[in-house]
Amino acid sequence: MLLSVRDLIVRFRTHDGTVYAVNGVSFDLEEGETLGLVGESGCGKSVTNLAVMRLLPQPAGHIENGQVLFNTEDLTKLPEASMRELRGRDIAMIFQDPMTSLNPVLTIEEQMVETIQAHRRVSSVDARARAIELLGMVGIPEPAGRLRNYPHQFSGGMRQRVMIAMALALEPQLLIADEPTTALDVTIQAQVLELLQRLTKERGTAVILITHDLGVVAGMTGRINVMYAGFIVEAATTPELFAKPRHPYTVGLLHSIPRVDAGPEEALIPIEGVPPDLRVAPVGCPFAPRCAWRMARCWTENPSLGPLEPGTTVRTSGPEATHRVACWNPPTADEAAAGAPQRPGFAPAEPPEAAGRVAAGPGANRLAASPESARDR
Amino acid sequence: MSPTDAVSPVASPADAEAPLLEVRQLKVYFPITRGIVVERHVGDVRAVDDVTLTLRRGETLGLVGESGCGKSTMGRAILRLYRPTAGRIIFDGQDITTLEGAALRSVRRRMQMIFQDPYASLNPRMTVGGIVGEPLDIHSLGTRNERRQRVEQLFEIVGLDPSYAERYPHEFSGGQRQRVGVARALAVNPDLIVADEPVSALDVSIQAQIVNLLERLQVQFRLTYLFIAHDLSVVRHISDRIAVMYLGRIVELAPSRELYDAPRHPYTVALISAVPIPDPAVESRRRRIILTGDVPNPAAPPPGCHFHTRCWLRERLGNPAECVEVEPQLRTLDSGHEVACHFAEQVDGSIAQRRAISGGANPPAEAPGVTAAQTQPLPPQRPSAH
Numbered sequence: 001m002l003l004s005v006r007d008l009i010v011r012f013r014t015h016d017g018t019v020y021a022v023n024g025v026s027f028d029l030e031e032g033e034t035l036g037l038v039g040e041s042g043c044g045k046s047v048t049n050l051a052v053m054r055l056l057p058q059p060a061g062h063i064e065n066g067q068v069l070f071n072t073e074d075l076t077k078l079p080e081a082s083m084r085e086l087r088g089r090d091i092a093m094i095f096q097d098p099m100t101s102l103n104p105v106l107t108i109e110e111q112m113v114e115t116i117q118a119h120r121r122v123s124s125v126d127a128r129a130r131a132i133e134l135l136g137m138v139g140i141p142e143p144a145g146r147l148r149n150y151p152h153q154f155s156g157g158m159r160q161r162v163m164i165a166m167a168l169a170l171e172p173q174l175l176i177a178d179e180p181t182t183a184l185d186v187t188i189q190a191q192v193l194e195l196l197q198r199l200t201k202e203r204g205t206a207v208i209l210i211t212h213d214l215g216v217v218a219g220m221t222g223r224i225n226v227m228y229a230g231f232i233v234e235a236a237t238t239p240e241l242f243a244k245p246r247h248p249y250t251v252g253l254l255h256s257i258p259r260v261d262a263g264p265e266e267a268l269i270p271i272e273g274v275p276p277d278l279r280v281a282p283v284g285c286p287f288a289p290r291c292a293w294r295m296a297r298c299w300t301e302n303p304s305l306g307p308l309e310p311g312t313t314v315r316t317s318g319p320e321a322t323h324r325v326a327c328w329n330p331p332t333a334d335e336a337a338a339g340a341p342q343r344p345g346f347a348p349a350e351p352p353e354a355a356g357r358v359a360a361g362p363g364a365n366r367l368a369a370s371p372e373s374a375r376d377r
Numbered sequence: 378m379s380p381t382d383a384v385s386p387v388a389s390p391a392d393a394e395a396p397l398l399e400v401r402q403l404k405v406y407f408p409i410t411r412g413i414v415v416e417r418h419v420g421d422v423r424a425v426d427d428v429t430l431t432l433r434r435g436e437t438l439g440l441v442g443e444s445g446c447g448k449s450t451m452g453r454a455i456l457r458l459y460r461p462t463a464g465r466i467i468f469d470g471q472d473i474t475t476l477e478g479a480a481l482r483s484v485r486r487r488m489q490m491i492f493q494d495p496y497a498s499l500n501p502r503m504t505v506g507g508i509v510g511e512p513l514d515i516h517s518l519g520t521r522n523e524r525r526q527r528v529e530q531l532f533e534i535v536g537l538d539p540s541y542a543e544r545y546p547h548e549f550s551g552g553q554r555q556r557v558g559v560a561r562a563l564a565v566n567p568d569l570i571v572a573d574e575p576v577s578a579l580d581v582s583i584q585a586q587i588v589n590l591l592e593r594l595q596v597q598f599r600l601t602y603l604f605i606a607h608d609l610s611v612v613r614h615i616s617d618r619i620a621v622m623y624l625g626r627i628v629e630l631a632p633s634r635e636l637y638d639a640p641r642h643p644y645t646v647a648l649i650s651a652v653p654i655p656d657p658a659v660e661s662r663r664r665r666i667i668l669t670g671d672v673p674n675p676a677a678p679p680p681g682c683h684f685h686t687r688c689w690l691r692e693r694l695g696n697p698a699e700c701v702e703v704e705p706q707l708r709t710l711d712s713g714h715e716v717a718c719h720f721a722e723q724v725d726g727s728i729a730q731r732r733a734i735s736g737g738a739n740p741p742a743e744a745p746g747v748t749a750a751q752t753q754p755l756p757p758q759r760p761s762a763h
Contacts, residue, residue: 040580040581040582041580155671157671158671185443185444185607185672186443186607186609186648186651186652187443187647187648187651187667187668188443188671189651189653190650190651190665190667190668191667191668191669193653194665194667212580212581213653214581214655215610215652215653215654215655215660216653218653218654218655218656218657218659218660219653219654219657219660219661219663238657239657239658242655242656242657242658243658252582253581253582254655255585256581256582256584256585257581257584257585257610257655258588258610258611258613258614259610259654259655259656260609260610260613260637260649260652260654260735261637261654261659261734261735262610262613262614266614268585268588268589268614269585270582270583270584270585270586270588270589271582271585271586272586274550274552274553274583275550275580275582290582
């Protein structure tokens with residue numbers, strides 16, 4: 001196993017209170033595997049990976065609990081000096097906005113040579129030759145001349161190519177790509193994704209692709225974890241997840257996005273309400289307030305991620321990975337297709353009387369949705 | 378006169394035929410100047426370059442294109458937030474191209490805008506009730522009491538609790554803020570709403586709420602939308618017709634289903650082909666057309682057809698000189714598409730092209746008359762920008 005994250009809990013201490021960002025996340029990744037982490041803003045997908053890299057914003061963020069085993073070594077216990085060596089060499093990262101991750105006052109050459117020489121004992125001449133080779137590899141015309149340019153002299157798509165070249169410079173075993181194409185236009189996104197896929201496949205690099213775009217993960221990954229409010233709520237191979245989604249949130253997401261190849265009478269079924277405030281300690285299933293399938297126990301007990309059939313031997317990685325879901329009342333196949341519960345007489349359970357969690361206190365910045373919004377279904 | 382009466386839509390049978398909005402040969406250029414004391418005019422960014430289109434009453438026209446193609450400038454110029462360089466804008470039979478002052482304000486009551494960023498487009502120091510009521514104050518509609526009632530009514534219309542009217546924008550989530558933005562646009566009961574990327578800044582699960590809200594309001598209030606977005610899936614979902622823009626020009630205009638089923642401009646084909654589809658089975662069958670390079674500088678667009686520097690079709694046809702020398706005009710094909718391409722007939726919906734768009738789902742039986750050249754496969758996933 002290349003990477004094994006166990007019971008990861010990440011919290012942020014802020015002036016407004018504790019933010020429960022990641023609440024017990026476990027997943028595995030084999031060598032050469034591509035894993036998608038899907039979810040909306042604030043679901044903990046980026047924080048999970050910053051924790052893996054030990055790059056959480058300091059001093060607010062810290063790993064409260066859990067292990068990050070990379071080649072069986074626990075990264076949470078590694079001294080900072082060893083961690084610095086490992087970053088870039090073994091695990092590399094690409095961010096959404098290449099302009100903020102490249103240094104604007106250094107040329108591309110200075111930055112690439114520095115990266116290479118930080119990890120390899122090579123002469124500047126050799127490092128420069130390697131940099132030219134890498135820029136050529138990611139499709140930058142006239143790489144030798146472009147090396148002397150500054151980041152602002154590149155377009156957005158070209159900057160992301162430079163980032164990919166730098167990330168792959170040391171042939172890492174794992175590449176974490178955090179929304180790598182979200183800031184790019186769609187035709188440029190297609191270029192960059194194609195490049196990323198080709199290069200990682202050639203080198204057998206494992207990839208964690210973090211995105212909110214279900215279309216991007218559909219074509220790029222072998223396996224997907226769907227995250228919500230700091231939990232993994234559904235985990236499956238990519239074909240399985242799209243063919244048989246079993247968590248109400250996944251079902252909701254698939255019905256909220258229009259498809260460019262859809263039929264004439266495609267109705268969107270939005271997910272009601274808003275994502276939860278992460279400054280409130282999670283009680284019950286985090287998705288319950290927005291869920292059409294919720295039952296009484298969903299308000300109080302949080303289901304754990306488990307196989308659909310109890311007693312199944314669980315495989316956590318690879319193309320044969322077991323489909324797992326964290327739900328007390330998973331939608332049936334018909335319901336998943338319809339996007340709503342189909343059982344006669346079923347109504348979502350009302351919140352328990354004493355619940356204080358739906359009240360909008362003075363500090364809460366999100367107000368409960370009015371019942372009027374349900375009309376837009 | 379109550380504010381609701383004052384702003385009820387006027388639609389007499391006579392003007393039901395006439396388009397609500399006509400844009401004729403619109404140009405919006407932004408000058409580039411050099412020098413500090415004496416500013417010399419050294420060129421123009423041609424944001425909108427000779428665009429002609431009409432908006433029918435009650436329809437949704439989608440305007441798509443990549444960043445910098447001029448779609449937002451177009452939307453703002455229509456509302457006269459920019460002064461057009463050339464061309465005419467005719468709103469409900471009235472030429473508004475050069476209107477100023479009170480006359481312009483009175484026209485603006487009938488055309489409103491919804492902005493992309495609900496965080497930036499709401500004044501953080503005003504209550505949301507004040508924000509929604511402000512257009513009524515500006516246009517002096519109704520008494521104070523009537524305005525308050527109208528604001529309450531608007532909150533209910535867009536699905537917000539009227540008791541939230543005294544709160545400030547930061548207390549709301551992105552989706553709720555966008556509802557406030559929609560309520561503000563509706564306040565004066567406009568005929569035309571220009572929505573500039575209204576859902577792009579929102580989370581996926583919230584986008585659908587706003588899209589459905591806009592659709593419901595259109596039916597309820599007989600609104601006409603100009604829906605500007607870069608997300609082709611959303612535009613396709615909401616629009617009746619779609620105009621595709623590239624470097625300040627419309628390259629294709631067609632009813633939305635037809636545009637996606639049988640695009641005729643090579644840029645449209647590539648654009649649709651680049652949109653990821655949330656279905657791994659479809660994705661694995663697709664053979665994308667990947668455009669090389671970036672969008673050229675709009676201050677110095679390529680001669681002839683603006684798209685020729687990145688065109689896959691031109692390459693396949695052996696780089697005909699016409700593309701570089703002659704600027705293609707928007708022309709109507711037999712299929713009813715309006716296309717600005719000399720060789721649009723060569724974009725024929727062959728199997729290879731269908732595969733680029735939708736992975737070849739439901740490919741039509743191959744017509745016997747199809748020539749070998751037409752079914753020649755597209756260059757498969759060539760490594761780009763070498």
